[in-house]
Amino acid sequence: MHPYRSHTCGALRPADAGKTVRLAGWVHRKRDHGGLLFIDLRDNYGLTQIVVAPSSAAFAAAERVRAESVIRIDGKVVERTADTVNPNLPTGGVEVQASALEVLGAAEELPLPVFGEPDYPEDIRLKYRFLDLRREKLHKSILLRSQVIASLRRRMIAQGFIEFQTPILTASSPEGARDFLVPSRLHPGKFYALPQAPQQFKQLLMVAGFDKYFQIAPCFRDEDARADRSPGEFYQLDFEMSFVTQEDVFNAIEPVLAGVFEEFGQGKRVTKAGAFPRIPYAEAIAKYGSDKPDLRNPLILHDVSEHFRGGGFGVFARILEKDGNAVWAIPAPGGGSRAFCDKMNAWAQSEGQPGLGYIFWREGEEGGAGPIAKNIGPERASAIRDQLGLKVGDAAFFVAGDPKVFYKFAGLARNKIADELNLSDKDQFAFCWIVDFPMYEWSEEEKKIDFSHNPFSMPNFDHERFLALDPADKDTILAITAFQYDIVCNGVELSSGAIRNHKPEIMIKAFEIAGYGREVVEEKFGGMLNAFRYGAPPHGGSAPGVDRIVMLLAGVENIREVIVFPFNQQAQDLMMNAPGEVSAKQLRELHIRIVEPKK
Numbered sequence: 001m002h003p004y005r006s007h008t009c010g011a012l013r014p015a016d017a018g019k020t021v022r023l024a025g026w027v028h029r030k031r032d033h034g035g036l037l038f039i040d041l042r043d044n045y046g047l048t049q050i051v052v053a054p055s056s057a058a059f060a061a062a063e064r065v066r067a068e069s070v071i072r073i074d075g076k077v078v079e080r081t082a083d084t085v086n087p088n089l090p091t092g093g094v095e096v097q098a099s100a101l102e103v104l105g106a107a108e109e110l111p112l113p114v115f116g117e118p119d120y121p122e123d124i125r126l127k128y129r130f131l132d133l134r135r136e137k138l139h140k141s142i143l144l145r146s147q148v149i150a151s152l153r154r155r156m157i158a159q160g161f162i163e164f165q166t167p168i169l170t171a172s173s174p175e176g177a178r179d180f181l182v183p184s185r186l187h188p189g190k191f192y193a194l195p196q197a198p199q200q201f202k203q204l205l206m207v208a209g210f211d212k213y214f215q216i217a218p219c220f221r222d223e224d225a226r227a228d229r230s231p232g233e234f235y236q237l238d239f240e241m242s243f244v245t246q247e248d249v250f251n252a253i254e255p256v257l258a259g260v261f262e263e264f265g266q267g268k269r270v271t272k273a274g275a276f277p278r279i280p281y282a283e284a285i286a287k288y289g290s291d292k293p294d295l296r297n298p299l300i301l302h303d304v305s306e307h308f309r310g311g312g313f314g315v316f317a318r319i320l321e322k323d324g325n326a327v328w329a330i331p332a333p334g335g336g337s338r339a340f341c342d343k344m345n346a347w348a349q350s351e352g353q354p355g356l357g358y359i360f361w362r363e364g365e366e367g368g369a370g371p372i373a374k375n376i377g378p379e380r381a382s383a384i385r386d387q388l389g390l391k392v393g394d395a396a397f398f399v400a401g402d403p404k405v406f407y408k409f410a411g412l413a414r415n416k417i418a419d420e421l422n423l424s425d426k427d428q429f430a431f432c433w434i435v436d437f438p439m440y441e442w443s444e445e446e447k448k449i450d451f452s453h454n455p456f457s458m459p460n461f462d463h464e465r466f467l468a469l470d471p472a473d474k475d476t477i478l479a480i481t482a483f484q485y486d487i488v489c490n491g492v493e494l495s496s497g498a499i500r501n502h503k504p505e506i507m508i509k510a511f512e513i514a515g516y517g518r519e520v521v522e523e524k525f526g527g528m529l530n531a532f533r534y535g536a537p538p539h540g541g542s543a544p545g546v547d548r549i550v551m552l553l554a555g556v557e558n559i560r561e562v563i564v565f566p567f568n569q570q571a572q573d574l575m576m577n578a579p580g581e582v583s584a585k586q587l588r589e590l591h592i593r594i595v596e597p598k599k
């Protein structure tokens with residue numbers, strides 16, 4: 001027999017009854033039932049119940065062994081009686097009567113429990129991540145991650161994509177986030193950067209003629225943590241294609257994503273490949289208050305400005321006197337009570353807003369109820385109800401001002417109302433594309449035009465006219481859209497992508513409009529720019545985030561729950577004590593001197 005195990009802890013079934021087996025694993029739980037000891041033995045594959053009788057040679061060791069110790073058990077497989085079968089376990093039809101027990105690795109007193117999975121402080125969980133990973137839910141999420149990556153890889157290869165590994169040590173480039181810098185020992189005073197994304201390399205692979213590239217790519221950005229973003233590093237399904245239009249990119253990745261979500265989505269409905277809605281950016285903002293709309297939520301925002309213009313509700317009427325301002329309405333089917341309206345108003349105030357105006361409609365009340373309805377009169381209140389398609393028992397909430405300022409709050413309110421009224425169909429994965437992003441935006445802070453998205457995107461604008469643009473022609477420039485697109489699922493942005501700007505003169509012009517001179521472009525992107533001068537194909541791609549895909553499939557809201565060894569929110573690895581100090585010798589080799597921060 002093997003020195004450690006003949007079977008795994010997830011393998012035994014009633015058909016194995018009568019066999020002598022050897023199992024090894026962790027003591028998940030130990031129970032004393034009237035002299036008999038029961039041990040739930042756990043490994044990566046499952047859990048098996050061990051029974052140790054007082055007459056067994058294993059009994060004394062079983063009495064002493066602590067939870068989470070690693071043990072080896074020899075014993076006989078016995079089929080359980082009908083009344084003791086555990087239908088929740090694949091091995092629940094059998095148990096092993098132990099004849100011998102050896103402790104392979106004793107456990108000290110645990111700093112956090114593994115059995116039962118109670119909530120525990122995250123700093124303790126991260127410091128003892130090797131214990132945390134033994135807990136069932138997290139263990140399953142990490143296994144799911146591996147399975148998802150394997151499925152993504154199979155599906156990309158089946159479509160003819162070729163897997164490449166791009167450099168980890170590269171040059172710094174202004175891609176929106178801070179670089180992680182690596183000092184060079186051989187070139188004093190110079191630094192490598194860890195790649196924020198393999199953007200330039202994958203485009204160079206297209207120039208090199210490889211046609212279809214992908215990799216499960218590590219990316220590094222020195223940025224703050226969020227629930228859906230890990231500080232430091234993350235992984236994405238990075239891919240690029242040559243001789244393609246935007247639709248070709250969509251047609252390539254939709255079957256991959258839809259297939260993975262169908263495979264691991266536990267029966268939830270998934271938007272079919274070929275049917276991902278295409279929503280222009282401006283429409284997404286106007287309808288959903290977000291460029292990553294959750295389409296499980298049926299609510300649509302409406303511009304109701306005309307019903308308030310010159311009306312009796314003075315606050316909104318005065319706001320509308322300024323050009324560009326508007327009043328948007330959020331319908332609330334079933335929300336037609338003062339209690340609900342007051343609840344939403346209080347929520348808005350907790351979000352730092354002055355409040356959330358409302359009208360609600362109830363039986364026997366002409367026009368509508370609430371202060372706004374009383375001020376604008378029954379005719380206008382009824383017209384709002386008709387525009388929104390509402391009825392008695394419903395409500396509408398209002399936000400007013402400059403839409404560029406308030407749209408995000410309107411989107412938050414849309415989701416909050418839907419959640420409070422249980423309007424969203426949560427039993428699905430609802431995908432969409434957001435398209436036609438603006439190429440540029442106005443930076444109020446710097447008083448200049450800047451890129452709004454990916455600077456390497458091809459403008460959706462006549463090329464001759466683009467080359468002739470005056471950088472001072474602000475109105476024309478801010479109206480230009482680009483071949484840029486995002487994949488969104490259930491309100492989570494999975495990736496950005498674009499058809500790339502592969503023409504050197506258009507790229508230089510694009511950066512010039514954003515205030516970067518030719519010399520800056522040549523210095524920062526010279527490798528890619530020079531490559532384009534030697535014959536570059538039209539190309540495009542995207543990079544869905546692996547961490548976010550797994551987060552959605554695992555049904556968790558914190559991305560650290562699907563990463564094996566994550567940083568905490570301060571970008572620290574509490575288990576390995578990183579970042580840490582290095583020796584004076586190492587610093588001398590790198591020609592670096594530490595400058596202490598001012599206190």
